[in-house]
Amino acid sequence: xxxLVESGGGLVQPGGSLRLACAxxxxxxxxxxxxxxxxxxxKGLEWVSVIGTNGNTNYPGSVKGRFTISRENVNNSLYLQxxxxxxxxxxVYYCVRGAYSGMDVWGQGTTVTVSS
Amino acid sequence: DxxxxxxxxxxxxSVGDRVxxxxxxxxxxxxxxxxxxxxxxxxxxxxxSKASNLESEVPSxxxxxxxxxxxxxxISNLEPEDFATYYCQQYNSWTFGQGTKVEI
Numbered sequence: 001x002x003x004l005v006e007s008g009g010g011l012v013q014p015g016g017s018l019r020l021a022c023a024x025x026x027x028x029x030x031x032x033x034x035x036x037x038x039x040x041x042x043k044g045l046e047w048v049s050v051i052g053t054n055g056n057t058n059y060p061g062s063v064k065g066r067f068t069i070s071r072e073n074v075n076n077s078l079y080l081q082x083x084x085x086x087x088x089x090x091x092v093y094y095c096v097r098g099a100y101s102g103m104d105v106w107g108q109g110t111t112v113t114v115s116s
Numbered sequence: 117d118x119x120x121x122x123x124x125x126x127x128x129x130s131v132g133d134r135v136x137x138x139x140x141x142x143x144x145x146x147x148x149x150x151x152x153x154x155x156x157x158x159x160x161x162x163x164x165s166k167a168s169n170l171e172s173e174v175p176s177x178x179x180x181x182x183x184x185x186x187x188x189x190x191i192s193n194l195e196p197e198d199f200a201t202y203y204c205q206q207y208n209s210w211t212f213g214q215g216t217k218v219e220i
Contacts, residue, residue: 058209
């Protein structure tokens with residue numbers, strides 16, 4: 001079964017850091033682009049980052065310079081290092097597999113709360 | 117940055133209705149558009165890729181069309197399980213539309 005399982009969410013103070021992890025199984029992890037997408041409760045979806053099969057990365061302006069996506073193909077793992085966290089980063093964070101023209105497999109999400 | 121605008125934001129419908137959701141891109145994205153369905157408390161599900169390609173196991177009452185800057189998602193013969201929020205996404209730089217909630 002193709003599966004993505006996120007972990008690492010929690011409560012962090014403004015200005016703090018958090019590292020999310022995603023464990024992939026059931027497919028050849030190294031062959032896919034991988035994304036992080038977040039969603040504020042009750043609001044829409046926001047793409048957060050992508051890492052290609054070649055290790056190239058991209059971010060929207062809202063997180064660029066604060067968030068770093070990385071992958072370990074040997075462990076079938078995806079990571080998101082989040083620094084200088086703000087209240088506006090509070091959201092459910094999804095690990096997502098990128099297919100040819102869509103995001104075809106989603107994890108269940110992990111909740112990040114930035115609050116003092 | 118490419119902006120995606122969905123309309124309407126909310127759509128009231130009944131079982132058996134045909135509904136159409138529109139998504140407009142701020143510049144041409146050719147056919148690089150996907151549609152997702154999200155139910156409360158669940159992760160989104162990919163319904164349609166490349167504007168009109170139905171993903172496997174997605175019912176044929178769902179269809180997508182369009183290219184360039186204007187796209188539509190149509191659900192014919194609405195079923196109870198179709199009441200959900202739908203998002204478009206352009207796949208050049210992965211921006212999502214703001215979502216359309218289909219409610220009773």
